[in-house]
Amino acid sequence: MRKIRLAVWKFASCDGCQLSLLDCEEELLPLSEAVEVAYFLEASRRVEKGPYHISLVEGSITTPHDVERIKRIRRASRYLIAIGACATAGGIQALRNLRDVEEFTSLVYARPEYIDTLKDSTPVSHHVKVDLELRGCPINKHQLLYVLISLLNGRTPSIPSHSLCLECKMKDNVCVMVSEGVPCMGPVTHGGCGAICPSYRRGCYGCYGPSETVNMESLGRWWIERYGMEREELVRRLRTFNIEGALAPFARSFEGEGA
Amino acid sequence: MTVRVIGKEGLEGLLRALREEGYTVVGPLVRDGAIHYGEIGSIGDLPEGYRDEQGAGRYRLRQEGDLFFGYAVGPGSPKYFLNPPERLLFRVSSDGRGVEEEDGDDPGFAFLVRPCDVAGISIRDRVLLEGEYRDPHYLRRREKSLIIAVNCTHPGGTCFCLSMGTGPEVGDGADLILTEVSGKEHYFLIQAGSQRGKGLLERIPSMEASPAQIREAEGLIEGAKGRMGRALERDGLKELLYRSHDHPYWRDVEKRCLACGNCTFVCPTCFCTTLEDRMALDGSAERWQRWDSCFTLDFTYLHGGSIRSSIASRYRHWITHKLATWIDQFGTPGCVGCGRCITWCPVGIDITEVVEELRKGGG
CATH class of the missing domain: 3.40.50.700 (NADH:ubiquinone oxidoreductase-like, 20kDa subunit)
Known part of the structure; x- marks a missing residue:
């Protein structure tokens, strides 16, 4: 070496x-x-x-x-x-x-x-x-x-960009969204951390940023319609770590609604 | 085969007998707000008095009654034990000489599971053990495992095993079959489904079941058939999916689907894996196999990009494999009607509803 x-x-x-x-x-x-x-x-x-x-x-x-x-x-x-x-x-x-x-x-x-x-x-x-x-x-x-x-070692590293849910389910965690109604950014968040927050029954707050395929429109709607989340709260969650990233247009569109 | 009857003590005796024979008993227990599968030491670990409420994207537990098996399946399935999320295949030393294969000291599992999960194991057997390429790791674990089916008397809100012919009464594949009855008395009907099961049954004290007890249990299973939360019309299903390739409804699903892959992870039959090479600082390396999902971009990545880049194409691929191409490949659908993909989809996409929409035509 x-x-x-x-x-x-x-x-x-x-x-x-x-x-x-x-x-x-x-x-x-x-x-x-x-x-x-x-x-x-x-x-x-x-x-x-x-x-x-x-x-x-x-x-x-x-x-x-x-x-x-x-x-x-x-x-x-x-x-x-x-x-x-x-x-x-x-x-x-x-x-x-x-x-x-x-x-x-x-x-x-x-x-x-x-x-x-x-x-x-x-x-x-x-x-x-x-x-x-x-x-x-x-x-x-x-x-x-x-x-x-x-x-x-002269190898090209490969960093997977799939959603966090893969790592969470591999740890055999019970989904905090489905079982408790806790909003979790996991489904739209880039994996890599090993699902730390959901392993402690916390919703993922998305510090890894967006995963390879992001359908925030759908997840956001679900939180608003099923969990009664306020739009301000939703926008705040999208902007904590991802002000400039792929979630920015979603934050703008949710912010724009009814404003 | 004769039907015997045991009480709670008999159930405890069965668990003890399994442990004495060296099995790790895997059965239902309460963990983090759900009925999960885990290691069962005694009947005290079973979810006695718990019931579940399940809907699309929603699961809640509540306490009611005195049944040990009053639940419909949770997010975990036997695949966590038969095909664990990741496993070491082999090690390579840095001098390039030694390749050390994992021989695997595999535990023998005794699965205490619902009929839909027994059907799920049978499907995995066909995929991983029949045909040209057999999975040696899976084979080792399967050969050592024992299956105790607990007939289902309490289907959940997203269940449709009746449509798939996998429940609520177990078919083939179980070594022992239990049915729990709690009325004037609380008892379990038990019968053997294999020689191994027969040997075990002979080890625990039991009585012959009376015709009235058998009738009562049959009545409960019959009642369960009428309480399926969902149904899936099987008639012409394969052809429907084949001709729906360009159906406009995929675009509707795409608006909802997160491509997170949860449906594939909770599915008892989804079996896809990928390989990862992990190197150490000394230049030695390990090759690991880990779960993958057809919902990731990497899954179809070839030179130049991913073949299934749109969410619509990924969802279409998944459901078409489950309900159509699987039949051509392995002789049965890849779906057992357990409803997990409906309950554990974070945004509640319902496989039975998607099929209904496709039937409306347009494809």
């Missing part, structure tokens, strides 16, 4: 996805033998120049400086992998895309003129070519390890 150079980058984010790498515990030592960690400020202050074989990018692009920096990282990286809901969908902070960011800065900062920020929070893929995306808030460390091991 070749020793490859790994870099881990942070943009607008909470660091939770980077921590997933440190959270690999048992696999961490063997992994550190297989890769050379060239840039990973969360783990080490040692900084090495590129090029890098693999760049893991956490966080969304929110400033003009970010836009320049992600382009430099792209140029220095053979594989660029966006990790987490921020890097792949703009993150929760993309809620600002629906409002006037200048109004926010004028309210929050004493000297808003010092703040240089973009109007929108956007995924990495809006700015540079991304080779692979790992979804989730946070990402699943097993998926991350799978991707790294695949690349170390």
